[in-house]
Amino acid sequence: DAKTTQPNSMESNEEEPVHLPCNHSTISGTDYIHWYRQLPSQGPEYVIHGLTSNVNNRMASLAIAEDRKSSTLILHRATLRDAAVYYCILRDVAEKDDKIIFGKGTRLHILP
Amino acid sequence: DAGVTQSPTHLIKTRGQQVTLRCSPKSGHDTVSWYQQALGQGPQFIFQYYEEEERQRGNFPDRFSGHQFPNYSSELNVNALLLGDSALYLCASSLDRLNTGELFFGEGSRLTVL
Numbered sequence: 044d045a046k047t048t049q050p051n052s053m054e055s056n057e058e059e060p061v062h063l064p065c066n067h068s069t070i071s072g073t074d075y076i077h078w079y080r081q082l083p084s085q086g087p088e089y090v091i092h093g094l095t096s097n098v099n100n101r102m103a104s105l106a107i108a109e110d111r112k113s114s115t116l117i118l119h120r121a122t123l124r125d126a127a128v129y130y131c132i133l134r135d136v137a138e139k140d141d142k143i144i145f146g147k148g149t150r151l152h153i154l155p
Numbered sequence: 156d157a158g159v160t161q162s163p164t165h166l167i168k169t170r171g172q173q174v175t176l177r178c179s180p181k182s183g184h185d186t187v188s189w190y191q192q193a194l195g196q197g198p199q200f201i202f203q204y205y206e207e208e209e210r211q212r213g214n215f216p217d218r219f220s221g222h223q224f225p226n227y228s229s230e231l232n233v234n235a236l237l238l239g240d241s242a243l244y245l246c247a248s249s250l251d252r253l254n255t256g257e258l259f260f261g262e263g264s265r266l267t268v269l
Binding site: 077079084085086087088089092128130142143144145146147148 | 159188190195196197198199200203211212213245247257258259260261262263
């Protein structure tokens with residue numbers, strides 16, 4: 044079973060911010076939170092990851108709750124190209140665990 | 156710098172046959188993981204190879220086997236194909252010493268079993 048819970052789908056208008064939630068209530072102290080997205084007919088691609096503090100990169104921002112039991116991926120200005128399935132996953136640095144468990148992710152629809 | 160490349164991109168097999176899928180990792184990466192993705196589902200971890208050995212394995216039968224070569228490239232073999240093996244097979248590479256670093260995925264090999 045996936046260790047994270049995400050909504051099945053979300054919709055957003057083009058050029059507006061998008062907040063994609065993820066619950067991970069059983070997260071351990073050594074779990075990093077990673078986000079990947081999968082565009083149609085492509086393999087997943089890395090978006091962002093973090094441990095405790097909020098993180099920003101050129102693609103997105105990651106906001107992590109203080110208790111680390113949830114996080115939110117923020118796309119600041121959605122474009123049509125951001126329509127994809129977004130996966131929130133946990134990676135345990137202590138276990139060198141690459142047996143990553145993907146859930147079904149959130150399918151993001153962008154409306155022009 | 157080439158990313159992860161997989162071959163073939165598409166193939167069709169019949170039940171009972173055997174298939175070999177190939178993966179070349181991103182330059183400089185030493186770890187290769189394989190995933191199976193059924194239609195409408197997230198990728199499911201099959202196994203991971205590092206230093207030419209299987210290091211971790213998901214919940215897949217022994218019909219699924221693999222190999223990693225000295226140049227870090229990898230093969231996934233599936234024997235006695237079943238209809239349910241029809242899926243997109245994804246290869247991901249990473250650098251072992253960066254154990255929280257990003258995985259780079261290929262575009263996958265789509266297998267259809269008739």
